[in-house]
Amino acid sequence: MTIESQLAEYQGYLLRFARLQLRNDAWAEDAVSETMLAALAKPQSFGNRSQLKTWLVGILKHKVIDILRERRREVSLADDEGDGSEEIDALMFKADGHYASQPADWGNPEQDLSSRQFFAVLETCAEKLPAAMGRVFLMREWLEMSSEEICKELQLTPTNLYVQLHRARLRLRECLELNWFGKRAAP
Amino acid sequence: MMLMRTCKEAAALLVAREDRPLPALERVALRLHLAICDACPRFERQLLTMRNALDRWRHYTDE
Secondary structure: OOHHHHHHHHHHHHHHHHHHHHOOHHHHHHHHHHHHHHHHHOOOOOOOHHHHHHHHHHHHHHHHHHHHHHOHHHHOOOOOOOOOHHHHHHHHEOOOOOEOOOOOOOOOOOOHHHOHHHHHHHHHHHHOOOHHHHHHHHHHHOOOOOHHHHHHHHOOOHHHHHHHHHHHHHHHHHHHHHHHHHHHHOO | OOOOOOHHHHHHHHHHHOOOOOOHHHHHHHHHHHHHOOHHHHHHHHHHHHHHHHHHHHOOOOO
């Protein structure tokens, strides 16, 4: 198979991650195009498909970081249009600091973590995060950047970053409980 | 009391711990709370599951 046809095959896969991280279709398409060009400029052959994929994702991550850096000003604009986090806190806890409803036992998740449907739900939950929150969360969890790096790239204060990450984790938990673990636990 | 935490406070510490090291006082307060609470250890396991899930997802190369 030619490199061109292999790249065409992975276009959708790469675009999915780029969109999830960048939250902007035009930027995501740029990142994937840049990735393709870089791959074509330095084609390498791989013994198996997963190695090729890993290589492409590695290039994509660099291109995505470049775009986040270039677009810093647009990206770090906090969308403070009420992200509903206070409501989540209020739903989860009573005024006296006790749980409004007890956290469920998610059981032994080993089986879930090898299921394709589970990852589809996880991605949908990440997609549902508000854009600015989703970007910093994915910078941490997908790009694996340290808190210091994210603060530096986006010119955020550590407090600001931690608040965003905190809210993102609570929302993701809530979403996974509603759409996966809660459903699964049903008799 | 210095080392007493509500579930809400303990849960906030558990979430914060995913992204930054906690000061010694908070670590101790959290340990003590987890030892006497039924609900928060479940919340802690949920966060651990999420951490494992995100880790798998990152390395998940299947289409």
